[in-house]
Amino acid sequence: MQGPMMDNIFKKYLEGKSVRNIDFKVFEPSFVPNKMPHRESEIGILVDNFGKILMGGMPKNVLIFGKSGTGKTAVMKYIGRELEDASKNRVNIRSIFVNCQIKDNSYSIFETMGNSIEGEKIPFTGWSFDRLYAAVKKNIDMYNGNIILVLDEIDRFVKKNGDDILYQVLLLDSELEKSRITLVGITNDLKFMDYLDSRVKSRLNEEKIVFPPYTSEQIYDILIDRVNIAGINDFVSEGALRLISSLASQENGDARKAIEMLKASIQLAISSGENKVEEAHVFSAKNRMEYDAIMETIKTLPVQTKALLLGILLLRESGTIQFTTGEVFEAYRNVANGANLPVLTPRRISDMLSDLDSLGLISANVTSLGRYGRTKMIEINVSFTDAKKVILEDENFRGLKATPTMKQLRFNIDH
Ligand SMILES: Nc1ncnc2c1ncn2[C@@H]1O[C@H](COP(=O)(O)OP(=O)(O)OP(=O)(O)O)[C@@H](O)[C@H]1O
Ligand SMILES: [Mg+2]
Structure with missing residues (x-):
């Protein structure tokens, strides 16, 4: 590139394939191709x-x-x-x-x-x-x-x-x-x-x-067809397509997931100004999709479960990595009180903990406390700052927005 364009902040968008008009409709689930390989x-x-x-x-x-x-x-x-x-x-x-x-x-x-x-x-x-x-x-x-x-x-x-x-x-x-x-x-x-x-x-x-579910090779054929329909076969590397196919075949041979991953990888490559979709874009797209799915799961949790998760997130934010159920109950109670929600019984909270565990958002492992009996130790599996942000978008917790840490939350309730 010549002249003043050299340092233009939009430079990356002028180079590579990003200037091409890719028809993303081809990657929408509603698109019905004229040929359906392996069916x-x-x-x-x-x-x-x-x-x-x-x-x-x-x-x-x-x-x-x-x-x-x-x-x-x-x-x-x-x-x-x-x-x-x-x-x-x-x-x-x-x-x-x-x-x-x-x-x-x-x-x-x-x-x-x-x-x-x-x-x-x-x-x-x-x-x-x-x-x-x-x-x-x-x-x-x-x-x-x-x-x-x-x-x-x-x-x-x-x-x-x-x-x-x-x-x-x-x-x-x-x-x-x-x-x-x-x-x-x-x-x-x-x-x-x-x-x-x-x-x-x-x-x-x-x-x-x-x-039947598709094998990795079958998904590859489906993806190649889609890439050709979109007219971008020179923009997507074979390695990237092979990787998507193999990841999707591990996930129940789901062609929808594969096409979604392909679309996300293309968008990532374009937004970073690259001129070819490579394996690295696929890995990032996969992480991005998993992250989005987790955040969507959190967004759609019932309000009481959100209160419980928020309690756990605030505990984690205060520095501890693992907590006992007793600590979690107390944190939940503080959040519920702070948000003017009815406080549920420990039995119900225990059920909600199991729900969060089966959704993969937390891990709850039973640990022996010697002569003090046994308790569950709770750990968080998600990015706690992002999860907290999603929960605080729920208007039930609007009043808590100004109290970002557990310490402050306690302070607000106690005084
Ligand atoms: N053999 C194929 N060739 C080309 N595209 C395919 C093929 N099989 C599936 N697809 C594409 O994969 C995506 C998912 O397919 P589809 O929506 O038909 O799945 P489904 O079996 O109805 O799934 P669900 O049970 O979740 O509704 C669509 O975008 C579809 O076009
Ligand atoms: Mg269907």
Whole structure:
């Protein structure tokens, strides 16, 4: 670089790849690629099943099962898109995708179905179920075609509301004259089948497809494809991709985690002005993601558990590394009093300590105190300054902000 630009504080952003417009949408979980490596056989089964519609036949209902990040949602969206495309000018096919974590009641699933096709407009709430059912039935029959109803994360719905919805959809299908509904359930918990009535179970289970976790090599192929789609293959080193693949395969073969890690590594490399993503960026991205996940866990703890953790953090801040349960109880009591929260019993606090332990935020080990019996020794596993900052963002602790250390907290309460 020549002239005055030499010392410009934005210099690093002018060099390397950072000036290129990378399309980060390609790395979003909602992006559905045109090719899905290592899902050929699963896609093949689905193509054979739904291809029957194109020949005037009847597909089976399908249950897709597999761990997180194994491509279940993406494959089904891909199939729906391809099928709607292939059916143009032949038959009416509409694939309706419902995320049951968001639409978590029967009304809203029926409303989505009814409003996804032409016909009577159904309000978001307010109708009796009978009226809703009749309107959806009329709309679907007028459509004169095939509805593929994909119920994603169906286990969550069934655990919360039971299996009535499945029964109602199967009943609706049997009462249709000119249209058909095929059900596709997606889940990562096969045990949810235990919650199903046997009639519903056998109908839903006509075709079961299991998506296995990806191996390290398979994830590598998926990542290479993504990098090519984004047009940045010269910007990401092979070593970085291999490392992400191997880390993600250790974490249950989850392609979502791998793609997230890739995106975070690219962003890190760009922000530090480098012209290639290397292993070091991957390690930093991984640490960053783990750190973010921990902070998110702390942010979403119930307020009393936050009070307990804050007590422990303040103890740690005062210099001690390990504390007894007695010390922790006292610290918690001080925080609860200071924040005007009801003080819970030692038994409840003990349960909350176990919760914090299983979340990995603290370690609680039972230690013998000789003739004084046994106690748990508590240690913190997270950055205490950052954790404290996150907890103090909760408005329940607003009054404590001016009392950053245990000593001051005690002082404020005692005097
Ligand atoms: N074979 C594949 N080829 C390309 N991309 C893939 C493949 N499998 C998964 N992905 C990508 O990985 C991410 C996670 O996939 P997806 O959301 O389908 O997982 P899932 O099985 O539905 O997980 P969950 O149970 O957590 O919902 C998505 O971004 C998806 O595009
Ligand atoms: Mg999914």
